[in-house]
Amino acid sequence: MSTLEYDGSFEGFLTAIFDCYAQKKTDVRIRNACASTTTLFGTNIRVRTDTEKSNRVWEGLKKRTTKEAARQFYCNFLSELPDFEDHLLEYARYVFASREDVSRDFSHPAVLRTAQVARMVGREKHRMEAFVRFQLSGEIYHASIHPDYNVLPLIGPHFKSRYADQRWFIWDEARHYGLLYDLEHLQVVHETPEETQADTARTSDYARLWKTYFQSTNITERRNMKLHVQHVPYRYWKYLCEKQPL
Amino acid sequence: MNYERITQKLSILADAAKYDVSCSSSGSKRSNPDKKLGDSSGMGICHSYTEDGRCVSLLKILLTNYCIFDCAYCVSRRSNDIQRAAFTVEEVVDLTINFYRRNYIEGLFLSSGIFKNADYTMERLVRVAKTLRLEHGFNGYIHLKTIPGASEELLREAGLYADRLSVNIEIPTDDGLKKLAPEKKRDEMTTPMQHISTGIVASKEERKVIRSAPAFAPAGLSSQMVIGATGESDLEIMQTADNLYQHYQLKRVYYSGYVPISNDQRLPGLGSPVPMLREHRLYQTDWLMRFYGFQMQEILHPEYRNLDLALDPKTGWALQNLHLFPVDVNRADREMLLRVPGIGHKSVDKIVAARRFRSLTFEHLQKMGVSMSRARYFLLCQDKNEVLRRAPGDRTQLRNVLIRQAHSKYRSALVQQGSLFDQADETTGLSATAVPDLHHLFADSL
Structure with a gap:
């Protein structure tokens, strides 16, 4: 062979x-x-x-x-x-x-x-379109993901047409490359832009408001953790601000 | 932004809106040609799921939970002693835009308690949608709840800015509505439905001729009813739903199992279980009507008023119509394949595409993803599988075999209710894994 x-x-x-x-x-x-x-x-x-x-x-x-x-x-x-x-x-x-x-x-x-x-x-592509959580640093919305498959090339057009008027950046932590949108074009980059590295530890007010919303919209009488985890598997939790202690 | 204040309002007004079950964000064709914010031309996206397993796609809130009505089944009813709050138009717009930009949501679902009067409330809801569209160039999804009794002009305006409008029918039967919400009138719900439905049809026609004509509620009209609050039968529920689909071209009807919120004598008391399994079966029936070519009357009729909780409604229907089976996978038409328990649309697509190349066997179907534990009793394949030819004896026996094989997530709930097996089963002594050897059921058709 x-x-x-x-x-x-x-x-x-x-x-x-x-x-x-x-x-x-x-x-x-x-x-x-x-x-x-x-x-x-x-x-x-x-x-x-x-x-x-x-x-x-x-x-x-x-x-x-x-x-x-x-x-x-x-x-x-x-x-x-x-x-x-x-x-x-x-x-x-x-x-x-x-x-x-x-x-x-x-x-x-x-x-x-x-x-x-x-x-x-x-x-997986659909999940990433759902589970990306941008945070705003300076003037760029940025997020990290860790997809099971290499779906970054597939999700670019979706985010480009949806967030056409904001700069954004998505980094694939598993494969060490990212997509950057500069209001004009999509480009593949192999390093994270500097401005996204600042104040990542600080949680924004909107992220906390989102978590407030997430908890208030739950109906405790209908609690069904099995279904919850089936839809939001554990491996994605660390990228979801509503699943973080804030 | 006053963060503390907004947090408090958000927790009150999201909590009050959570019993509205619609979370759909699909069906609109709003794209983003001017490079502004948002695009709702694709399929809907569920951005998260709450711990009750329901999808979170939209920011679903009330504008206010002050309400002049006193409907027994509603947490925001006038007589209920709860914290009240109200958002301003600007606050809702700001939350929507900022959540959307961070990819938390697909858009906004805005409802409201009724303060002052119907038009005053509706006008505020419309103003939120209008501000989002015109001032912020927002192309995300907007679902507006219409307020019963709102004027036709306001509904018209709402339809121009919203993707979907909804009018809740609240309680499936007229008697139930009179009992629980005496201040609400059925025709205050059906009249706006008629207006909206007419508007949608007219706009579609117009857009065929003039493509740039404004779309009117492009993602359609939907409604919701509370189930299990007034002792109604499944037949009554589905008759109401069917009527809505037929007469007002509804896109969706939602069924919301009643969550006990008070000790009102007219309602199931606090602590009674939410009828989640029943709700699930009703949705399955709804799907059969909308996507599987079933007529409501085939599934429920005066001699069969309630769904079998232990089995899905398609299997229930098949058991009532054993003379139509088994179906030959290699010859049957799409319509009949769709009626086989355990076969869904995806499987039918695969079967119809693949059988052009060779006759399909039991194994092919299994690999394609057909749920053979159910389908095997209703199918014939190329290899004339033995199991298929030997279906269990009579209807009761087959039903019990199917229930035993199903690893239903609801099994524990059913066992508690003691309704899992028909009494006849006690005498058959079948084990859970044995494939019964009974020839005569399909004798006529073989």
């Missing part, structure tokens, strides 16, 4: 799929070079990211399936789940081997898996 190592980018991954076909490899797997551990057996081949190759794969996928299927494919990439590369390679092989659009053949394991993972990633 040989292992194709790509640079961790989506283009790199698509290039690796291209190379599987170009080199007529069947007994192959694709791994992120930054994350992979060296294998004892088999050969490791470094993939050179090539946008011409990656575009061909991407356009081919879109041509044979639908826009929705392409979105699901990308969501699977962002899931960073173990072995997602194997599943997507199997999915791509099935798509390219079929004459008709098979992206809705849910009785095929690779298709079903892709749809299911895309749904998990979609749910």
